[in-house]
Amino acid sequence: MAALRRRWIGILILVGALYAVPVLVDHPYTLHVLTVALIYGVLASSVNLSLGYAGMLSMGHMGFAGIGAYTMAILVQRLSFPYWLAFLSGVVLAGLAGIAVGVPSVKLRRSSFVIVTLAFGIIMHLFFNNLDDLTGGAVGLPDVPRPPALQLGSWAVDFTSNTTFYFLVATTAIVVVGMLHLIARSGFGHLLVSIREDEELALMRGVNVKLYKVVCLGISAGLAGVGGMLLGSYLRVVAPMSFEFRASIDVVLITVLGGVGTLAGPLLGAGLFVALPEYLRITNELRLVIFGLILVVLILYSPQGLMKVVEAAIGKVSPGRAGRHHNGDSVTRVGYHG
Amino acid sequence: MGSLIAEQVFNGVMMASVYALIATGLVLIFGVMRVFNFAHGEFVMVGAYVTTFVFAATRNYFLAILAAMAALAVMGVIAERAVFRRLRSLHGQVIAASGLLLFFQNLAVLLWGPHALRTPVPYRTMIVNVLGFTVSVQRLLVVGISLVIMLLLFLFLHKTRLGTAIRATAQSQDAAYVVGIDVDRVHVVVFAISAALAGLAGALIGPLFLTYPTMGSLPLLKGLAAVIVGGMDSIVGAILASLLIGITESISTMFISSGFKDAVAFFMLVVVLVVRPRGIFGSAVRGE
Amino acid sequence: MAKALLQVRNLYKRFGGIIAVNGCSFEVLQGQVVGLIGPNGAGKTTVFDIVSGRLAADGGRVVFRDQDVTHLPAHKIAALGMSRTFQECRLFWDLSCLENLLLAAQPKGLAVNLKSILSGGRLTSSADEERARELLALVRLEKFASSPAKALSFGQKRLLELACALMTNPTILLLDEPASGVNPTILEQIRELLSSLHAQGLTLLVVEHNIQFISSLADTIVVLHYGQVLEVGPPEQIRNSSRVIEAYLGGRYASSGE
Numbered sequence: 001m002a003a004l005r006r007r008w009i010g011i012l013i014l015v016g017a018l019y020a021v022p023v024l025v026d027h028p029y030t031l032h033v034l035t036v037a038l039i040y041g042v043l044a045s046s047v048n049l050s051l052g053y054a055g056m057l058s059m060g061h062m063g064f065a066g067i068g069a070y071t072m073a074i075l076v077q078r079l080s081f082p083y084w085l086a087f088l089s090g091v092v093l094a095g096l097a098g099i100a101v102g103v104p105s106v107k108l109r110r111s112s113f114v115i116v117t118l119a120f121g122i123i124m125h126l127f128f129n130n131l132d133d134l135t136g137g138a139v140g141l142p143d144v145p146r147p148p149a150l151q152l153g154s155w156a157v158d159f160t161s162n163t164t165f166y167f168l169v170a171t172t173a174i175v176v177v178g179m180l181h182l183i184a185r186s187g188f189g190h191l192l193v194s195i196r197e198d199e200e201l202a203l204m205r206g207v208n209v210k211l212y213k214v215v216c217l218g219i220s221a222g223l224a225g226v227g228g229m230l231l232g233s234y235l236r237v238v239a240p241m242s243f244e245f246r247a248s249i250d251v252v253l254i255t256v257l258g259g260v261g262t263l264a265g266p267l268l269g270a271g272l273f274v275a276l277p278e279y280l281r282i283t284n285e286l287r288l289v290i291f292g293l294i295l296v297v298l299i300l301y302s303p304q305g306l307m308k309v310v311e312a313a314i315g316k317v318s319p320g321r322a323g324r325h326h327n328g329d330s331v332t333r334v335g336y337h338g
Numbered sequence: 339m340g341s342l343i344a345e346q347v348f349n350g351v352m353m354a355s356v357y358a359l360i361a362t363g364l365v366l367i368f369g370v371m372r373v374f375n376f377a378h379g380e381f382v383m384v385g386a387y388v389t390t391f392v393f394a395a396t397r398n399y400f401l402a403i404l405a406a407m408a409a410l411a412v413m414g415v416i417a418e419r420a421v422f423r424r425l426r427s428l429h430g431q432v433i434a435a436s437g438l439l440l441f442f443q444n445l446a447v448l449l450w451g452p453h454a455l456r457t458p459v460p461y462r463t464m465i466v467n468v469l470g471f472t473v474s475v476q477r478l479l480v481v482g483i484s485l486v487i488m489l490l491l492f493l494f495l496h497k498t499r500l501g502t503a504i505r506a507t508a509q510s511q512d513a514a515y516v517v518g519i520d521v522d523r524v525h526v527v528v529f530a531i532s533a534a535l536a537g538l539a540g541a542l543i544g545p546l547f548l549t550y551p552t553m554g555s556l557p558l559l560k561g562l563a564a565v566i567v568g569g570m571d572s573i574v575g576a577i578l579a580s581l582l583i584g585i586t587e588s589i590s591t592m593f594i595s596s597g598f599k600d601a602v603a604f605f606m607l608v609v610v611l612v613v614r615p616r617g618i619f620g621s622a623v624r625g626e
Numbered sequence: 627m628a629k630a631l632l633q634v635r636n637l638y639k640r641f642g643g644i645i646a647v648n649g650c651s652f653e654v655l656q657g658q659v660v661g662l663i664g665p666n667g668a669g670k671t672t673v674f675d676i677v678s679g680r681l682a683a684d685g686g687r688v689v690f691r692d693q694d695v696t697h698l699p700a701h702k703i704a705a706l707g708m709s710r711t712f713q714e715c716r717l718f719w720d721l722s723c724l725e726n727l728l729l730a731a732q733p734k735g736l737a738v739n740l741k742s743i744l745s746g747g748r749l750t751s752s753a754d755e756e757r758a759r760e761l762l763a764l765v766r767l768e769k770f771a772s773s774p775a776k777a778l779s780f781g782q783k784r785l786l787e788l789a790c791a792l793m794t795n796p797t798i799l800l801l802d803e804p805a806s807g808v809n810p811t812i813l814e815q816i817r818e819l820l821s822s823l824h825a826q827g828l829t830l831l832v833v834e835h836n837i838q839f840i841s842s843l844a845d846t847i848v849v850l851h852y853g854q855v856l857e858v859g860p861p862e863q864i865r866n867s868s869r870v871i872e873a874y875l876g877g878r879y880a881s882s883g884e
């Protein structure tokens with residue numbers, strides 16, 4: 001129980017720190033970097049759901065993010081949808097895309113599934129880049145709006161301010177992580193883990209594996225859509241470049257770096273991948289050279305990512321062991337292991 | 339019209355040769371070792387760069403090609419030993435290879451800049467009259483050299499002891515151990531060959547399409563498409579699928595905007611995976 | 627007259643050039659223990675795989691609880707009350723023993739599982755957990771409740787797998803070589819367990835190589851040979867049948883049993 005309380009305190013501290021940043025640090029660039037990092041944390045969390053909990057590696061996840069982003073931008077700009085309705089539509093469309101991709105592909109063996117998602121990401125990027133009339137082509141759609149101002153009593157929350165938008169993103173990230181936590185604890189999450197551990201055995205024990213995988217991919221895609229829309233709103237532009245093949249790799253890299261199957265892993269990975277190099281003033285290429293190398297080393301020696309290293313350091317459950325819990329719930333403890 | 343089609347078909351065959359080299363490399367390592375090398379495109383890229391530098395130094399294209407293949411063979415050995423040997427699971431391989439991909443692509447940018455390099459091989463500007471069509475010698479070389487190498491590979495696999503050992507290991511690794519085949523050595527050799535083929539592909543397309551850090555991505559993906567469409571354990575399938583993709587792609591530019599040309603390969607890939615996951619020539623799907 | 631719980635009619639299955647099951651028919655009555663024996667390659671596990679939905683039959687029918695389940699997907703057959711174990715013993719190796727049991731008991735419907743996301747819990751009640759612990763105690767694995775399944779000895783793994791199959795309160799239990807590869811102590815444990823399950827009225831279909839083991843448990847034995855039923859009858863009849871002995875290539879079984 002003491003461990004549980006320690007965990008909550010740790011979480012509260014982190015959340016508090018997250019919100020305190022704009023107050024303590026009055027540097028627009030820092031805010032920018034953290035905003036982008038958190039958005040990528042959301043995107044990585046969506047990959048985490050599909051990979052870490054159901055064992056499905058999607059190498060084209062930014063395709064879903066792009067569907068969300070473009071849907072929202074087009075609905076707002078062309079059809080004058082109210083922002084949040086367009087946002088919701090983006091989530092739904094991205095989710096439906098996830099289901100559409102999932103239905104024919106979850107029955108394939110893992111390597112084929114990876115390739116289908118890869119192909120999907122590439123095809124979507126080609127569409128974004130070439131359907132000039134719809135998507136604005138290579139230039140994309142500029143003037144993507146921020147969410148409209150909120151009226152809270154006498155307070156107007158104005159999202160055109162980067163500080164306010166940061167709070168929105170931070171809140172979204174926390175909500176997403178919270179959602180994943182609820183999923184992980186739920187019956188749904190436990191069955192997903194059983195699918196990840198041994199698909200056929202889960203099937204023989206009565207789990208409709210195909211259905212669960214499709215639903216999981218759908219939710220994951222919808223979350224990716226959320227990330228894509230946040231990115232579009234923040235940058236005020238939705239462009240194909242944000243959703244290309246390389247971006248999909250980056251998102252997977254972040255997830256693996258931070259720790260697949262852990263809750264804070266994607267955020268940790270995003271923080272390291274996006275924020276840290278900015279501070280060290282490392283060029284983009286050098287950053288990727290280093291991270292590429294780190295990724296290879298990680299996979300060889302600590303496939304569970306850095307989160308496990310961190311947890312071990314703080315003295316929690318060591319990697320791979322089931323640990324002792326009063327309710328025998330080892331599922332959320334056992335991380336993804338390749 | 340006829341000559342336009344013929345020209346496109348020839349272009350398609352030329353691209354197909356390149357795809358076939360890449361796809362064969364992928365099929366070899368998948369068939370023998372169940373390894374899925376996502377970073378294969380970077381081998382192509384390094385091959386192109388080596389060719390550019392060796393050519394600049396020696397002015398001899400064929401020497402440059404050999405250098406590229408040799409360099410990549412070495413790289414292949416290192417990659418197999420250092421990375422892929424320890425990774426059994428697919429996800430581990432894909433992710434590690436992604437890491438390698440990022441590493442190599444960005445290292446190339448750091449070392450040689452993001453701009454494209456030209457490899458002014460004289461054959462590019464030489465033209466020849468073949469059956470009434472004018473064709474650049476370089477393009478003929480691509481097809482010709484690929485054919486020769488594939489033939490050599492075929493002879494190697496079927497007429498030499500090592501080649502037979504490789505084919506045996508592809509059929510059953512356990513049986514190979516039992517009959518005394520040095521499976522580790524087979525793995526290293528196969529990876530080296532696969533990498534050399536990729537290097538050759540890079541050496542051939544560098545002069546045609548410029549040499550730059552991210553040049554490997556699209557060839558990799560096309561090669562991958564060919565492997566899937568053809569069947570992941572069939573070299574013949576990979577070659578035929580490469581032809582199918584290359585020619586269809588090329589002809590499609592007459593009907594759809596060139597931006598979408600690349601989508602053709604991926605559509606085929608998706609259709610095949612959904613309709614006949616084993617590929618056109620692959621053997622029945624095995625468990626993961 | 628006990629009714630037929632499971633009927634296998636003219637099952638046919640081929641793998642390329644090999645005909646694994648060639649017109650196999652038998653039935654299992656409610657409350658019976660039926661042993662399925664036969665030399666290696668006779669098609670026993672293939673029959674199991676077809677019945678449980680793991681493989682698709684190329685011909686024939688499987689009727690379970692008066693329903694034609696021949697083309698039903700495996701998870702639906704499991705939901706109808708069929709539970710099975712595997713020849714190679716399958717468990718979720720990295721999950722704890724308790725977790726393995728709870729997963730087996732957990733309701734599998736999508737709607738109710740999605741709802742559980744919001745209601746914040748898993749769907750196994752404390753009653754389920756109690757039952758899981760009882761089963762663990764029954765197979766004497768209580769100490770290992772929180773240990774990962776892979777930490778157990780092979781015999782213990784077999785017992786755990788058996789317990790998992792029992793968690794769903796199955797109508798029929800298919801056991802694929804439950805006693806193979808285990809030491810005599812565990813063998814005895816398994817025999818006792820199966821005996822008591824039989825006494826409680828559970829229907830069992832058991833594939834076994836250990837003739838003596840299965841003879842002590844079964845009401846009827848079905849002998850499979852080259853994918854077809856060679857003979858059906860009570861254990862003593864089978865043990866003394868010359869046809870069966872011939873099929874097994876040796877007269878050893880006639881005298882002392884394995």
